[in-house]
Amino acid sequence: MDPLSDIFSSMRVKTAKFTAVDATAPWGIASSGDPSIKFILVVRGSGMLRTQEHPDAVALRAGDVFIMFGPEPYEVYDHESSPMVDCFGVDSTRIQNRIEFGGGGATTTFVSGYFEVDSLDAQPLLSVLPKLILLKSEHNRTRSFQSVLELLAAEADAPGLGSDAVVRRLFELLFVHAVRAFADQLSTPKKGWLAAVSDKGLAAAVEAIHGDLKTAWTVEMLARKSGMSRSAFAARFKEVVGQAPLAYLTEWRIFQSARLIESGDEKVAAISRSVGYLSEAAFTKAFRKVMGIAPSEYRKRLSMDLGSRDAMIAKSSLAA
Structure with missing residues (x-):
């Protein structure tokens, strides 16, 4: 995907x-x-x-x-x-x-x-x-x-x-x-994931990530998807996307988990597994790093004023 x-x-x-x-x-x-x-x-x-x-x-x-x-x-x-x-x-x-x-x-x-x-x-x-x-x-x-x-x-x-x-x-x-x-538009500069999917060398790796967030992707695995060596892929990804491959993977996992938290009452442990985290503690740490708040607290705050919620999202690294 x-x-x-x-x-x-x-x-x-x-x-x-x-x-x-x-x-x-x-x-x-x-x-x-x-x-x-x-x-x-x-x-x-x-x-x-x-x-x-x-x-x-x-x-x-x-x-x-x-x-x-x-x-x-x-x-x-x-x-x-x-x-x-x-x-x-x-x-x-x-x-x-x-x-x-x-x-x-x-x-x-x-x-x-x-x-x-x-x-x-x-x-x-x-x-x-x-x-x-x-x-x-x-x-x-x-x-x-x-x-x-x-x-x-x-x-x-x-x-x-x-x-x-x-x-x-x-x-x-x-x-x-x-x-x-x-x-x-080839003449228009791109950034982030849009630059990656516009890059023939990286598109396959990016689509693999989005197609299966559960997989324990490594840089080596993603490099093979792109037909590159590990070092060449990592350097190219950082140059084009602006962040390392696994940092990109983490942000998309957290983005999808935040959507799942908003959309229902599924337990945090189940959500963490659905986006590729075997440990709830590791998921909570990653979620806090990206969103600036623990997933349980994020759920509690969903009922707060919409403007405050939007401000919280704007401070996360998803807005970088």
Whole structure:
């Protein structure tokens, strides 16, 4: 199993919202940023995108899509001289799932949406992705990715019965395909597990780890999966991923165990065995090292305020 499949197999989209926007020139939208995952798909027309981290504006045209992770402010507009309207002000003109605003000139139509995922589920993804993924229409896209974009545009244009559920699932697919497309961009630097699965020499070892966390993997065993010597594999893994192979294995074991603790009442001893620890004491030590807290205490704190829980996760090495 590859890491992306591992992550998305139980990712929980908590909220999802989409809007079809018809913006007539001159128009401009400014967002101060919020922690949700946001995307804009340009359906027709054109525009410009500028973010705080990337102040040089990027041209957008029909078929382009960008996804933003985290609270970075951004602006989307038709011309740099166009007046900017705060996104909340624009949203106040919404009629059901459609917004029409601007100066009455040439029209640019785009689908704007956001969704929120559980913080623990999202952490391994957000730790390896940039704040902005821009996927231009001229980049080669799989037929399935293009189908998802077309379905989102169609649903926004004419929402039907069960539309919220449909959009939530389409957002999940959009997320998967966007990460796939980003991983396939050879010119874009990668880090962490995303760099490993993009590296032909390491992909087999990484997939072996994710396919069976119970196995008592050694560096030698993983090196054989990659067809390398032990020393060459260890050096390559550290260079590409940024951590040693067994440290990577430990973090994913603890990540999966935290998911299991959240999802039910299974005993800690059983969870520790399911992720490859024969000793509960060894598991507790590893869990504390990664998460900063013992597994039993982690379970107790699950009922605490969500913000405090998210802060605890953010301090763990999963967020490194």
